Amino acid sequence: MATSTLPPVNQSGAKSLTGLPNLGQSKRSNSKTPRVSPRHSVGKLAGIERGDVGAFRNTYQHNLSLEILQEGYVSSFIELFELFNQQTKDRESAGSDSGVHEVPLLINQPEKL
Numbered sequence: 001m002a003t004s005t006l007p008p009v010n011q012s013g014a015k016s017l018t019g020l021p022n023l024g025q026s027k028r029s030n031s032k033t034p035r036v037s038p039r040h041s042v043g044k045l046a047g048i049e050r051g052d053v054g055a056f057r058n059t060y061q062h063n064l065s066l067e068i069l070q071e072g073y074v075s076s077f078i079e080l081f082e083l084f085n086q087q088t089k090d091r092e093s094a095g096s097d098s099g100v101h102e103v104p105l106l107i108n109q110p111e112k113l
Helices: 038-046 050-057 060-070 074-094
Strands: none
Touching (some): 050 060, 060 074
16 A cells, blocks of 8 residues: 555644645845845946936937936926927817828927927
8 A cells, every 4th residue: 555645634624734844934024135126237237327228218308308407407398398298289289181290290300409
């Protein structure tokens, strides 16, 4: 007769966990050291700064807005942002059959910005 490797069953029908090892609490919950996410560690290993990654990942409009704000030209940023929004609103209100749609948006013309 073969011996059973299954854990014994108690009176209620539940499996007994006495044969299993005690793993204790997770070490992570007691740890006070900050965890470094893989996103940050890869950039540090490659020698790339966060701003450099953003320059390639973000749109031209976003990069231009960041540069304007970092240099302290808040009123210029507000004007530019309102101009972008006004152009979009004008296109929507004019309808699809108007000539406004033939003129490209300022956002799509980086040489003018």
